[in-house]
Amino acid sequence: MHCVKIADDGLVYVYDRINDRIQVFRKNGTFVKEFFFEKNALGNGSVWDIALWPDPQQTYLLSADGENNEIRIIRRDDGTVVGSFGRGGRNAAQFHWVHAIAVDKLGNVYTAEVDNGKRIQKFKVTSDALR
Numbered sequence: 001m002h003c004v005k006i007a008d009d010g011l012v013y014v015y016d017r018i019n020d021r022i023q024v025f026r027k028n029g030t031f032v033k034e035f036f037f038e039k040n041a042l043g044n045g046s047v048w049d050i051a052l053w054p055d056p057q058q059t060y061l062l063s064a065d066g067e068n069n070e071i072r073i074i075r076r077d078d079g080t081v082v083g084s085f086g087r088g089g090r091n092a093a094q095f096h097w098v099h100a101i102a103v104d105k106l107g108n109v110y111t112a113e114v115d116n117g118k119r120i121q122k123f124k125v126t127s128d129a130l131r
Contacts, residue, residue, distance in 0.1 A: 002015050002016065002017040002018075002047070002048065002049075003015055003049060003050075005050055005051075005052060006027070007052055007058050007076070008052075008058055009058070010026065010027050011024050011025070011026065011032065012024065012025045012026065012027060013050055013052075013061065015047040015048070015049065015050055015063070016045075016047065017044060017045040017046075017047050017048055018044070018045040019045065020036055020037055020038055020039050020041055020045050020046040020047060021034050021035060021036045021037070021047060022034065022035045022037075022047055022050065022061070022063070022074075022079070033079070035074065035079030037063065037065070037072065037074075037081070038065065038067075038068055041065075041067045041068060042067070043067050044066060044067050045067055046065045046067055046068055047063055047065065048063075048064045048065060048066040048067075048098065048099050048100075049063070049064040049099060049100045049101045050062065050063045050064070050101065051101045051102050051103045051109070052076075052103070053076075053103060053107070054103055054104070054105045054106070054107060058076060059075065059076060059077075060073055060074060060075060060076060060082070061073075061074040061076050062074070062101055062103060062109060063101075064098045064099065064100060064101040064111060065098070066095070066097040066098050066099050066113075066114070068088075069086060069087055069088035069089075069094070069095040069096065069097070069098060070084050070085065070086040070087060070095070070098075071084060071085050071086050071098065071101065071109070071111065072084045073085075085123070086098065086111075090117075092121070093121070093123070095111065095113055095117065096113050096115060096116065096117030097113050097114045097115040097117050098111050098112070098113050098117075099112055099113060099114040100112040107124075107125040108122055108123065108124055108125070109122070109123040109124075109125070110122050110123075111123070
């Protein structure tokens with residue numbers, strides 16, 4: 001296990017970086033479901049951090065994948081990847097070990113990189129697809 005986030009509906013999201021998965025539990029510890037991503041990822045795994053989308057239902061999870069250097073947009077109810085952005089590199093909108101992700105109430109996405117990436121980037125939603 002790497003980190004934990006609790007959704008407004010009480011579901012607990014545990015992300016297991018090395019095993020390329022997000023597990024979902026109830027607060028009492030009851031297992032609900034799990035989602036796997038990039039199961040063939042080597043190295044440090046494919047789930048480094050997650051953020052909950054700020055709509056009332058928290059419809060989506062955004063998952064930072066530091067091994068593959070991308071952000072996945074995941075439907076929270078079934079784990080389907082509905083989009084992604086980013087790729088490896090040093091320029092704007094590229095990542096080197098994207099490690100942390102946060103979303104504010106307006107839907108602005110903030111990412112932080114580790115190792116020698118050492119920067120924070122802000123992404124602004126320009127589409128109505130996630131609203």
